[in-house]
Amino acid sequence: MLKIREDSKNYTAQIIRLPVKQAVTGLDNLVECNYQGNSCLIGKDSDPDILYIFFPAECQISHDFLNQNNLYRHSEFNQDKEKKGFFEDNRRVKSIKFKGVISTGFIIPLESLNNLLIGHRFINQLNVGDEFNEIDGVEICQKYIRPRERNKGMSNPKTKTLDSIVDSKFVPEHFDTSHLMKNLHKLNLTDTIVVSYKLHGTSARYYNTLVKRPLSRLERLAKWLGVKVQEEQYDYIAASRRVIKSCGFEELPNKNHWFSTGDLWSEIGKEHFDGKLLQGEAIYCEIIGKTYKGEAIQHGYTYGFEKPKVYIYRIAMINSQGVEIDLSYQQMKERARQLDVDICPELFYGNLKTFIFIKGNLDEFPLVEDLEIDLNEIFYNELLEKPSILDNSIIEEGFCIRVDKYPKPEIYKIKSKAFLLHEGIQLDKEVQDIEEEQTM
Numbered sequence: 253m254l255k256i257r258e259d260s261k262n263y264t265a266q267i268i269r270l271p272v273k274q275a276v277t278g279l280d281n282l283v284e285c286n287y288q289g290n291s292c293l294i295g296k297d298s299d300p301d302i303l304y305i306f307f308p309a310e311c312q313i314s315h316d317f318l319n320q321n322n323l324y325r326h327s328e329f330n331q332d333k334e335k336k337g338f339f340e341d342n343r344r345v346k347s348i349k350f351k352g353v354i355s356t357g358f359i360i361p362l363e364s365l366n367n368l369l370i371g372h373r374f375i376n377q378l379n380v381g382d383e384f385n386e387i388d389g390v391e392i393c394q395k396y397i398r399p400r401e402r403n404k405g406m407s408n409p410k411t412k413t414l415d416s417i418v419d420s421k422f423v424p425e426h427f428d429t430s431h432l433m434k435n436l437h438k439l440n441l442t443d444t445i446v447v448s449y450k451l452h453g454t455s456a457r458y459y460n461t462l463v464k465r466p467l468s469r470l471e472r473l474a475k476w477l478g479v480k481v482q483e484e485q486y487d488y489i490a491a492s493r494r495v496i497k498s499c500g501f502e503e504l505p506n507k508n509h510w511f512s513t514g515d516l517w518s519e520i521g522k523e524h525f526d527g528k529l530l531q532g533e534a535i536y537c538e539i540i541g542k543t544y545k546g547e548a549i550q551h552g553y554t555y556g557f558e559k560p561k562v563y564i565y566r567i568a569m570i571n572s573q574g575v576e577i578d579l580s581y582q583q584m585k586e587r588a589r590q591l592d593v594d595i596c597p598e599l600f601y602g603n604l605k606t607f608i609f610i611k612g613n614l615d616e617f618p619l620v621e622d623l624e625i626d627l628n629e630i631f632y633n634e635l636l637e638k639p640s641i642l643d644n645s646i647i648e649e650g651f652c653i654r655v656d657k658y659p660k661p662e663i664y665k666i667k668s669k670a671f672l673l674h675e676g677i678q679l680d681k682e683v684q685d686i687e688e689e690q691t692m
Contacts, residue, residue, distance in 0.1 A: 253387070253388055253389075254382060254383075254384040254386070254387060255385060255387075255389075256384060256385055257385045257386070257394060259394075259395060260311070260394040261428065262308070262395070262428060262431065263308060263310065263312075263385075263393065263394060264308075264311075264384055264393070265305050265307055265311075265383065265384055265385070265392050265393050266305070266306045266382070266383040267304075267305060267306075267362060267378050267379060267382040268303070268305070268306045268380060269300075269303065269304070269380055270285060270294075270298060270299075270300045270304050270359070271285040272285070273294070273296070273298070273300070274286075276293070276351050276353055277352070278352075279293075279351050280296070282294065282296060283295075283296050283298075284353050285359060286628075287306050287357065287359070288306075288431065288433035288434055289431075289432075289433045289628055289631070290308065290309070290355075290356040290357040291353050291354060291355050291356060291357070291669065292355055292356075292358060292359045293350065293355050299361075302361055303361070303362040303378070304359050304361055304362055305359070305361075305362055306359050307345050307359075307393055308345065308356070308357050309345050309346065309347045309672055310345065310346075310347075310396050310672075310675070310676070310679075311344075311393045311394065311395060311396060312344050312393060312394055312395065312396040312397075313358075313393045314390075314391045314392055314394075315329075315343060316368055316390070316391070317364070317365075317368050317392060317393075318330075318337070318339050318343055319331050320367040320368045321360070321367065321368075322335035322337055323337030323338070324336070324337050324339055324341070325337055325339060326341060329341065331367075342396070342399075344396045344679070345396075346676050346679075347672040347673045347675070347676035348676070354669040354670060354672070354673050356669055356672050356673075362378065365392075368390065368392075369387060369388070369390060396679075398679065417463055417464060417496070417499055417504075418462070418463045418489060418496070418499070419462070419574065421570075421574030422459065422461040422462050422463075422570055422574055423457070423489050423491060423534075424534075424570070424576055425457070425493070425494060426455060426566065427660070427663075429665045431664065431665060431666065432627070432653055432664040432665060432666040433624065433627070433628070433666065435662075435664050436623050436624055436627070439604060439623065439655070440604070441603070441604050441605040441608075441620055442604070442605065443604045443655050444601075444655070444656065445600070445602070445603065445607060445653055445654065445655055446581050446598065446600070446601050446652075446653070446654040447599040447600040447601075447607065447651055447652070447653055447654075448565070448597060448598050449596060449597040449599060449640075449642075449648065449649075449651060450648075450649045450650040450651055450652050450665060451540050451555075451596060451642075452540065452550050452553040452649045452671075453538045453539045453540030453550055454492065454493070454517075454538070454549055455492060455493040455536070455539075456490070456491070456492060456520060456521070456536075456537050456538070456562075457489075457490070457491040457492075457534065457535070457536055458488065458489070458491075458521045458525045458535040458537075459488065459489040459529075459534045459535075459570070460486055460487070460529035460530060460531055460533050461486065461487070461531075461532065461534070461570060462485070462572065463485060463486070463487045463489065463499055464483060464484055465482060467483070486531045486532075487499055487500050488500055488501055488521065488525070488526065488529070490515075490517045490518040490520075491517065492517050497515050497517045497518050498515060498517075498521070501518050501521055501522045501526060503515050503518055516539065516544075516549075516560065517539075519544060520539055520560055520562060524562055524591070528591055530569070532569050532570045532571055532572075533567070533569055533570075534566075534567065534568045534569070534570055535564060535566075535591075536565055536567070536568075537562050537563055537564045537565060537593070538562070538563045538565060538596065539560050539561070539562055540554070540555055540557060540560070540561050540563070541554050541555060541557025541559060541560050541561045542554050542558055542559055542560065543559075546558070552646065552674070552678075553646060553649075554643075555640065555642040555643040555646070556642070556643045556645075561594075562593050563594050563597075564584065564588045564591075564594070564595050565595065565596045565652070566578060566661070567579045567583075567584045567587050567588070576660070577658070577659040577660075578656075578659060578660045578661055581601070581661070596652070597641060597642070599651065605617055605618060607630075608627070611630045611634060611635070612626050612629060612634075631651070631666050632669075635648075635651065636648065636650065636666070636667075636668040637669065637670050647668055647670045647671050647674065648668055649667060649668060649671045650665060650666050650667035650668050650671060651665070651666055652664070653665075653666070
């Protein structure tokens with residue numbers, strides 16, 4: 253049985269056929285293969301008639317898989333102590349630049365699973381397109397998470413829990429976005445899409461939502477006697493990607509706010525949204541630049557801003573039953589204008605066919621069977637690996653592609669290979685990433 257973990261669904265292993273091999277100048281024994289926009293280096297003599305497994309950059313392959321296939325650089329961790337691989341002890345698939353090729357994945361023959369899954373008949377049933385983090389309960393890979401100090405950021409056990417403040421259905425997290433090239437089968441050429449620039453900062457969420465009222469002793473007694481008591485009221489909640497930071501913009505105790513200057517998320521909320529949100533309204537946005545006290549929000553990616561800058565990418569309404577319905581893109585733009593807050597910079601709005609026709613410089617309208625080829629060409633050869641439109645001293649992170657649906661849009665992402673290399677270098681230097689830390 254194949255299993256994809258919710259926290260690692262963008263970091264799955266995939267069964268593939270070997271893409272076309274391309275020679276690389278200066279390399280005699282390795283060639284380049286491109287899969288879903290990822291460049292990978294593989295042996296020149298790799299058999300094109302067998303199946304392979306693809307692992308994306310920043311996933312962590314299981315110890316048992318690396319051990320059984322002798323892939324550790326430190327041979328003492330390998331099954332055969334006489335053999336050496338190239339994986340470091342942290343088991344992370346790294347983005348690396350070699351002979352001009354930025355490799356953002358790892359490809360290995362499917363038969364590499366044999367030693368790990370002895371007695372598991374399911375391996376013979378794997379097909380091209382299958383993806384997973386586990387097979388028959390055996391871990392294969394997961395999202396790489398940097399090791400942390402054991403107690404860093406942990407709350408005091410006496411701190412109020414989230415459940416005592418607000419029901420989680422009234423403060424939903426922003427959904428994870430999947431890689432565009434993995435989801436082309438979900439797109440139609442007639443779809444109206446938005447292509448916007450992806451910004452490298454920290455996510456934030458703001459709600460004017462139902463929270464639990466602290467009841468007086470008299471109200472608690474009345475409730476116990478069966479009298480109906482108002483138990484909820486609307487108030488503001490500020491949150492990072494995963495962590496609730498404040499209620500009524502009053503900082504919750506025992507929270508690790510990352511910055512030495514305190515709770516950036518609540519400060520931003522108080523400045524931009526206090527008293528402005530409708531009851532039930534939810535704002536999802538990105539904060540870039542520096543904090544109010546001058547700390548970089550993301551190392552190397554302040555975009556030249558000396559203070560925090562907010563960009564909205566979703567607005568939704570949440571009713572009293574906790575049902576969330578997004579505004580359409582055009583409605584979001586208008587609402588953001590009313591709030592006097594920018595949206596993420598827009599590259600294109602229109603149907604997918606027109607986007608490909610214009611950005612691909614085509615002589616005729618595209619065909620659905622050419623979708624992967626056309627989008628690979630547009631993004632990886634035309635749009636990505638360019639300086640940021642906000643700051644030409646840094647590389648653009650990538651793009652988000654939005655398709656409005658009911659009740660929520662579908663949003664996909666595509667990142668620059670040079671940016672993925674930058675992220676990998678930051679991990680190598682153990683530069684902490686605010687998004688990763690605020691996920692915990």
